[in-house]
Amino acid sequence: MVFPFKSLSDYEIRTRPEHEAFRNFVREFMEKEVAPLVTRIEERNEFPMELLDKVGAQGFQGIGVPQEYGGQGGDQTSVVIFSEETSRVCPALVTLVGVNGLFTTPLQLFGTEEQKRRYLAPVARGEKRSAHATTEAVAGSDVAGIQTRAEKAGGEWRINGRKAFISGGDLADFFVVLARTAPPPGPKERWKGLTMFVVEKGAKGFSVARHMEKMGLRGSHIVELQLDDVSVPEESVVGKEGDGFKVAMETFDHGRIGVAAQALGIAQVVFEKSLNYAMQRTTFGRPLIQHQMIDSYLADMLIRLTGARHLVYWAASLADAGRTEYQLAASMAKASATESAEWIAEKAINIFGGAGVIVETQVERFLRDVEITKVYEGANEIQRLVIIRQLIKQTLGVDVLQA
Amino acid sequence: MPTNTVVLLKHVYDESQLKVDPATGGIDFSAVPGKMSSFDRNAVEEALRLRQQLGGTVTSLTLGTDAAVKSIREALAMGVDRAVLVRTSGETDAYAAGALLEKALARLQPWGLLLCAEGSTDTYTSLLPGMLAQRLGLPLISYARSLKLDGGALVGERSLERKTVTVRAALPAIASVVSEINEPRIPTLLQIMGAAKKELSVTQAESLGVTEQGYRTESMSGKGRERKRVVIEGPVQEAVSRLLDAMTREGVV
Numbered sequence: 001m002v003f004p005f006k007s008l009s010d011y012e013i014r015t016r017p018e019h020e021a022f023r024n025f026v027r028e029f030m031e032k033e034v035a036p037l038v039t040r041i042e043e044r045n046e047f048p049m050e051l052l053d054k055v056g057a058q059g060f061q062g063i064g065v066p067q068e069y070g071g072q073g074g075d076q077t078s079v080v081i082f083s084e085e086t087s088r089v090c091p092a093l094v095t096l097v098g099v100n101g102l103f104t105t106p107l108q109l110f111g112t113e114e115q116k117r118r119y120l121a122p123v124a125r126g127e128k129r130s131a132h133a134t135t136e137a138v139a140g141s142d143v144a145g146i147q148t149r150a151e152k153a154g155g156e157w158r159i160n161g162r163k164a165f166i167s168g169g170d171l172a173d174f175f176v177v178l179a180r181t182a183p184p185p186g187p188k189e190r191w192k193g194l195t196m197f198v199v200e201k202g203a204k205g206f207s208v209a210r211h212m213e214k215m216g217l218r219g220s221h222i223v224e225l226q227l228d229d230v231s232v233p234e235e236s237v238v239g240k241e242g243d244g245f246k247v248a249m250e251t252f253d254h255g256r257i258g259v260a261a262q263a264l265g266i267a268q269v270v271f272e273k274s275l276n277y278a279m280q281r282t283t284f285g286r287p288l289i290q291h292q293m294i295d296s297y298l299a300d301m302l303i304r305l306t307g308a309r310h311l312v313y314w315a316a317s318l319a320d321a322g323r324t325e326y327q328l329a330a331s332m333a334k335a336s337a338t339e340s341a342e343w344i345a346e347k348a349i350n351i352f353g354g355a356g357v358i359v360e361t362q363v364e365r366f367l368r369d370v371e372i373t374k375v376y377e378g379a380n381e382i383q384r385l386v387i388i389r390q391l392i393k394q395t396l397g398v399d400v401l402q403a
Numbered sequence: 404m405p406t407n408t409v410v411l412l413k414h415v416y417d418e419s420q421l422k423v424d425p426a427t428g429g430i431d432f433s434a435v436p437g438k439m440s441s442f443d444r445n446a447v448e449e450a451l452r453l454r455q456q457l458g459g460t461v462t463s464l465t466l467g468t469d470a471a472v473k474s475i476r477e478a479l480a481m482g483v484d485r486a487v488l489v490r491t492s493g494e495t496d497a498y499a500a501g502a503l504l505e506k507a508l509a510r511l512q513p514w515g516l517l518l519c520a521e522g523s524t525d526t527y528t529s530l531l532p533g534m535l536a537q538r539l540g541l542p543l544i545s546y547a548r549s550l551k552l553d554g555g556a557l558v559g560e561r562s563l564e565r566k567t568v569t570v571r572a573a574l575p576a577i578a579s580v581v582s583e584i585n586e587p588r589i590p591t592l593l594q595i596m597g598a599a600k601k602e603l604s605v606t607q608a609e610s611l612g613v614t615e616q617g618y619r620t621e622s623m624s625g626k627g628r629e630r631k632r633v634v635i636e637g638p639v640q641e642a643v644s645r646l647l648d649a650m651t652r653e654g655v656v
Contacts, residue, residue, distance in 0.1 A: 018595050021477060025589050059591040072592040 004395045013313045023081045030089040038090055041219040056126015061100045070121030076319035080261040087265025091369040092217040094262040099168040102132030103176055106251045110239030119174055131172035133163040133225055134248050141382050143248055144190035150179035159230040169223040170208055175199045178244050194244030197236045205230040216368035252378050259377045260312045260333040263341035266366045267305045270348040297347045304340035311336050328390040331383040338373040345370050405458035406515035410450040412463045412478055413440040414471035415525035423625025430625050439474035442520030444587035445580050450518045451482045456552050460484040466500055479598035480590035491608045498617025501534035506611040515574040521546050521581050532579035542572035545579045
């Protein structure tokens with residue numbers, strides 16, 4: 001036994017030649033189509049729509065969606081490869097594409113056949129865009145604390161409330177929206193009585209209320225959504241009425257690994273840039289790479305980068321093998337990769353010196369971009385709770401909170 | 404009547420990853436990754452584009468070792484219908500390659516169009532298109548920057564040094580393309596995964612009964628380029644004229 005796993009082989013990373021081919025082609029796409037536009041995207045805080053259309057046509061919005069619903073039928077390793085390679089050039093694009101996964105995942109896992117046919121295919125093929133609306137100004141990690149409500153009226157549901165920090169909400173045609181449909185039975189069961197709905201853009205009473213400015217990921221926008229008596233039919237419920245908490249949590253479990261890979265791509269690119277700079281830049285009469293303290297930085301950057309890469313791809317391998325330990329691994333990967341990436345990006349600025357904070361050097365933007373990866377898709381503080389609770393559950397079969 | 408196309412595909416060393424020992428000029432090929440010869444991707448793209456009008460299939464033909472499978476799968480992902488690998492034990496010179504490909508192409512009959520790149524991005528001899536045209540007795544449109552079908556004929560714009568020449572050849576014909584001809588497509592994940600299931604048949608080069616041999620590469624070395632690193636200092640007027648003098652001496656102006 002290699003605690004908390006059974007044997008050393010449980011730590012294997014499994015990839016196939018197709019994964020490597022996919023990596024090369026994603027890199028080619030990003031370097032050819034996206035890299036030349038990054039400065040413009042940063043300056044204008046906007047992606048050209050033609051570029052987003054190309055991204056959609058390339059099938060990137062449907063990597064994890066099964067073929068029968070218009071997707072690419074890819075595994076988690078493929079999702080991770082896309083996320084890492086895209087982030088290496090433009091982390092904001094990972095978020096813009098990734099939010100579609102937060103819409104397609106709950107439908108794949110809990111949706112009816114009709115919901116899948118209606119919503120999955122157009123999003124997977126890149127013809128429509130989508131977003132996920134759980135978070136509110138008053139409830140982020142505390143999902144059960146949301147205040148948006150839905151009430152049954154006739155054969156319909158009527159939704160009222162306001163959602164905040166919704167990535168891609170300004171571009172989306174379809175949304176999943178979490179609302180409270182019944183009061184919690186008791187203070188210890190706050191997670192009960194929530195329901196997930198599909199809401200389409202243009203529904204009466206549904207609007208983008210406000211754009212919120214933020215520090216990084218320029219080009220990807222976050223908005224507040226207002227829902228005033230928005231009527232949706234009974235068929236809009238995703239999963240069962242009252243199961244919304246579970247739908248949301250399982251969705252985040254799936255998405256977590258994509259965020260870890262987004263951070264990994266950031267760590268990778270700033271390390272590459274730093275090494276390159278250290279080889280070229282001369283101070284005190286010799287190249288930076290000959291200064292011991294710089295080498296120490298670079299070595300620590302590579303140690304963290306490599307450790308994070310192993311965790312991320314290992315978690316993806318566990319997911320692809322259908323192992324329940326995936327949750328534990330994904331939480332470790334997310335916390336490790338995002339915090340390593342932040343550390344590496346900060347050290348990169350030390351290596352670049354003053355040039356590191358100059359926008360055109362293209363280093364500082366990665367430090368701005370990495371911050372949110374520690375927060376969204378389950379804040380790293382929450383990841384740590386998950387890690388220990390899952391560990392105890394997995395190894396001892398005990399729920400820590402009940403013990 | 405649908406017309407089939409054959410496209411030649413070569414797996415080469417990635418020239419951007421070559422490392423030359425500055426002292427000896429030696430090149431260590433063992434650590435150099437392989438890739439599809441860059442212009443071959445243009446030939447594949449053109450074959451796929453013309454397939455829409457020709458209506459037949461596109462088969463890729465490769466001479467090389469098992470390492471070439473990586474590039475072959477990429478072409479299959481792009482949309483090539485099936486692939487043939489003529490397996491060799493190592494490098495083949497252009498003359499022997501011409502003889503081997505002639506035999507392999509005979510086995511792939513019927514086809515009406517043979518596409519290839521103007522040259523491969525490793526040795527770049529550019530000998531093969533002409534040699535195959537001669538061996539097969541077919542017209543060749545070389546250095547094509549555009550190709551189109553017109554009735555039963557292939558019309559190509561040839562990109563020559565100081566001029567562009569438009570020529571017409573009846574099918575069956577051969578064309579070699581330059582990189583300006585198109586923008587090769589990037590396959591989707593679905594296409595990449597689908598390529599793993601497409602037909603790839605392997606033929607041993609020895610089984611083709613070719614005895615011809617042209618030349619053998621005895622050695623290969625990298626050339627270092629010494630930089631002179633001349634720094635000219637002083638007042639601008641004076642420095643500029645000294646710079647001009649220096650550049651004239653070097654023959655660059």
